[in-house]
Amino acid sequence: MRHILSILMENEAGALSRVAGLFSARGYNIESLTVGPTEDPSLSRMTIVTRGSEEIIEQITKQLNKLIDVVKLLDLCEGRHIERELMLIKLRAVNNEAREEFKRLAEIFSGRIVDVTEELYTIELADTSERIEAFIGAVDKKAIIEAVRSGVTGISHGDKSLTL
Amino acid sequence: MELTGAEIVVRYLKDEGVKFVFGYPGGAVLHIYDALYNQEDVEHVLVRHEQAATHAADGYARSTGKPGVVLVTSGPGATNAVTGIATAYMDSIPMVVITGQVPTALIGNDAFQEVDSVGITRPCVKHNFLVKDVADLAETLKKAFYIATTGRPGPVVVDIPKDVTADKVEYVYPKKVSIRSYNPVVKGHLGQIKKAVALIQQARRPMIYTGGGVILGRGAESLTAMTRMLNYPITNTLMGLGAYPATDRQFLGMLGMHGTYEANMAMHHCDVLIAIGARFDDRVTGNVEKFCPHAQIIHVDIDPSSISKNVKVDVPIVGPVDNVLKSMLKLLKEGKVKPDQAALGAWWKQIEEWRATECLKYDGSGDIIKPQYVVESLYQVTNGDAFVSSDVGQHQMWAAQYYKFNKPYRWLNSGGLGTMGFGLPAAMGAQMAHPDETVACITGEGSIQMCIQELATCRQYGLPIKIICLNNRYLGMVRQWQEFFYQGRYSMSYMDSLPDFVKLAESYGHVGMKIERPGDVVPALEEAMKLKDRTVFMDFITDREENVYPMIPAGAGLNEMILV
Numbered sequence: 048m049r050h051i052l053s054i055l056m057e058n059e060a061g062a063l064s065r066v067a068g069l070f071s072a073r074g075y076n077i078e079s080l081t082v083g084p085t086e087d088p089s090l091s092r093m094t095i096v097t098r099g100s101e102e103i104i105e106q107i108t109k110q111l112n113k114l115i116d117v118v119k120l121l122d123l124c125e126g127r128h129i130e131r132e133l134m135l136i137k138l139r140a141v142n143n144e145a146r147e148e149f150k151r152l153a154e155i156f157s158g159r160i161v162d163v164t165e166e167l168y169t170i171e172l173a174d175t176s177e178r179i180e181a182f183i184g185a186v187d188k189k190a191i192i193e194a195v196r197s198g199v200t201g202i203s204h205g206d207k208s209l210t211l
Numbered sequence: 212m213e214l215t216g217a218e219i220v221v222r223y224l225k226d227e228g229v230k231f232v233f234g235y236p237g238g239a240v241l242h243i244y245d246a247l248y249n250q251e252d253v254e255h256v257l258v259r260h261e262q263a264a265t266h267a268a269d270g271y272a273r274s275t276g277k278p279g280v281v282l283v284t285s286g287p288g289a290t291n292a293v294t295g296i297a298t299a300y301m302d303s304i305p306m307v308v309i310t311g312q313v314p315t316a317l318i319g320n321d322a323f324q325e326v327d328s329v330g331i332t333r334p335c336v337k338h339n340f341l342v343k344d345v346a347d348l349a350e351t352l353k354k355a356f357y358i359a360t361t362g363r364p365g366p367v368v369v370d371i372p373k374d375v376t377a378d379k380v381e382y383v384y385p386k387k388v389s390i391r392s393y394n395p396v397v398k399g400h401l402g403q404i405k406k407a408v409a410l411i412q413q414a415r416r417p418m419i420y421t422g423g424g425v426i427l428g429r430g431a432e433s434l435t436a437m438t439r440m441l442n443y444p445i446t447n448t449l450m451g452l453g454a455y456p457a458t459d460r461q462f463l464g465m466l467g468m469h470g471t472y473e474a475n476m477a478m479h480h481c482d483v484l485i486a487i488g489a490r491f492d493d494r495v496t497g498n499v500e501k502f503c504p505h506a507q508i509i510h511v512d513i514d515p516s517s518i519s520k521n522v523k524v525d526v527p528i529v530g531p532v533d534n535v536l537k538s539m540l541k542l543l544k545e546g547k548v549k550p551d552q553a554a555l556g557a558w559w560k561q562i563e564e565w566r567a568t569e570c571l572k573y574d575g576s577g578d579i580i581k582p583q584y585v586v587e588s589l590y591q592v593t594n595g596d597a598f599v600s601s602d603v604g605q606h607q608m609w610a611a612q613y614y615k616f617n618k619p620y621r622w623l624n625s626g627g628l629g630t631m632g633f634g635l636p637a638a639m640g641a642q643m644a645h646p647d648e649t650v651a652c653i654t655g656e657g658s659i660q661m662c663i664q665e666l667a668t669c670r671q672y673g674l675p676i677k678i679i680c681l682n683n684r685y686l687g688m689v690r691q692w693q694e695f696f697y698q699g700r701y702s703m704s705y706m707d708s709l710p711d712f713v714k715l716a717e718s719y720g721h722v723g724m725k726i727e728r729p730g731d732v733v734p735a736l737e738e739a740m741k742l743k744d745r746t747v748f749m750d751f752i753t754d755r756e757e758n759v760y761p762m763i764p765a766g767a768g769l770n771e772m773i774l775v
Contacts, residue, residue, distance in 0.1 A: 056392070057392060060341070061329060061333075061341075064330070064333065065333060068333055068334055072334050102519070102523075105519065106516065106520060109515050109516035110516050112515070112516075113514070113515075113516055115337075115338040115358060115390065115392060115393050116392060117392060118391060118392040119392075211391075
């Protein structure tokens with residue numbers, strides 16, 4: 048099962064490597080990991096997408112909670128949640144037909160064309176991983192110059208929140 | 212008053228009540244060593260290798276319950292300490308390790324004796340710190356001791372760059388500490404405890420299985436009271452020996468790979484398993500698929516991540532062992548439901564039948580010294596009252612099987628990491644803490660050579676440790692596995708070119724004895740015990756191919772033991 052773990056942790060040097068080290072030392076899987084500051088400068092927030100049986104996810108959350116730098120943790124998949132991933136994708140758009148096609152696709156997927164040159168379109172897309180993969184699947188493989196994905200970040204639905 | 216970082220370290224240790232620091236000087240910690248000079252509050256014990264500093268601090272901690280403190284320099288000082296830090300981590304031993312670091316301006320420059328100590332130790336510490344500002348030093352040390360000694364204890368490394376030990380700041384001992392992300396549980400959940408008690412009262416074939424957590428959590432007294440009140444059988448893990456009196460009728464001996472027949476069979480057949488401060492280690496469970504197939508399991512542990520890690524449990528209780536045991540005792544006393552005495556009687560009858568196999572019996576009639584006999588004799592001669600450290604291998608198992616520990620804190624061994632070289636320095640730490648008690652180190656000719664340089668430390672501090680070397684000229688446990696599982700191909704398990712241990716001991720200024728006949732074992736031990744102020748190295752030439760029995764082969768269940 049896929050799980051999204053949202054972690055509030057001390058904004059201290061080495062905190063990221065403690066989490067990453069825990070996953071590698073115990074052989075847990077990391078599908079994606081994002082980290083950034085929060086509105087409180089003493090805290091940073093990390094989102095990890097991982098896979099495993101219920102037992103393994105239980106161990107992962109317990110082991111993460113054991114890290115001194117981890118302040119609070121929430122498995123977003125325990126309830127309704129909103130998840131987003133950002134992708135920037137650079138596409139070869141050499142003729143009108145291709146340009147029209149990418150523009151149309153961007154519209155369908157609620158993306159934006161953020162950079163244009165004579166031969167290239169760069170499209171920005173913020174959506175679920177599933178939708179991002181659907182977008183990639185919809186464009187001609189040969190047209191993709193490069194694609195960069197941020198990894199998943201997420202927030203729980205409604206009143207539920209991960210705060211101090 | 213303004214103090215330098217180095218002075219703050221020493222002053223802080225004094226204020227924390229630290230009596231001994233085990234360490235070894237070097238460039239990055241010279242300021243701290245200078246601050247140690249000309250003061251008498253904190254005694255520094257100079258070892259001969261940093262690994263021994265950590266093991267000695269560990270032995271001090273295991274035998275007192277207080278945190279062990281280590282001071283080593285940067286680079287190789289820190290890397291040499293890693294084995295001892297990992298040893299303490301695996302066995303949850305409270306320890307604070309202060310490592311010197313190159314000056315902050317040089318960090319990351321591949322400076323002389325630089326190593327990323329925080330990075331290297333990260334996977335084997337409870338937590339670690341790099342102190343970049345002298346203003347944070349006292350508070351960081353406070354946090355280190357707090358983290359090391361509370362919750363599930365463990366080692367904490369504090370890495371201090373040299374310039375931070377020279378910088379000055381106003382020193383105030385931080386009386387309070389709070390870490391918002393670290394709040395160890397202080398008591399168990401009452402609802403869960405009630406559930407557990409109900410299950411305990413319904414048991415027909417109960418079994419109590421306890422580990423190192425009972426020792427670390429100072430729960431031995433409550434455990435003994437509860438076990439006696441219930442009249443239930445009890446087993447201890449290798450780490451838990453001494454938590455319940457080993458000579459008591461209810462004690463079935465150690466369990467696991469080299470546990471007794473009765474303990475393992477009772478585990479396999481019980482219907483309610485009461486696990487306390489134990490972590491279902493693979494050396495205990497054998498094949499987890501076959502582990503306690505008939506039992507409902509109660510598990511008390513302070514660390515939530517220990518619960519349902521290897522074996523799924525029915526009633527988990529997260530909390531300090533002693534607190535939970537006291538709550539259980541209270542409920543059991545109040546309880547109207549009494550365990551079914553007829554069922555318990557039948558269970559005891561079955562256990563006594565298993566016990567009658569006398570699985571630890573050995574043939575001692577020959578004219579070669581049996582290693583088991585040496586340990587038994589040591590037990591007799593010391594009235595079972597010694598602090599006993601061990602190294603790792605066959606002698607460790609024989610020590611655990613044949614020395615009956617009736618008290619906690621007396622059995623010091625590297626159970627989790629299995630570190631050869633642990634025994635002698637751990638004995639030093641215990642002897643520093645208990646100068647008037649008998650401290651024995653049961654070792655082998657392989658293990659002792661991994662930290663033999665510490666004979667010099669024993670000399671310098673006049674530590675009257677009794678070293679019991681069970682010398683079989685083999686790396687015995689490796690040889691045993693090669694005999695059983697590799698058709699007797701003794702690859703590299705043979706110890707060629709052994710030193711003359713008697714002369715070696717004498718060259719360090721100690722007493723050396725070589726004992727070759729069974730009849731000489733007890734007289735030699737008695738003579739050694741009389742030498743109250745001398746380190747005695749006793750080289751017992753034992754049966755070469757004696758094996759440790761019983762044994763559960765890897766992958767088998769607890770009921771599938773090899774008895775002889």
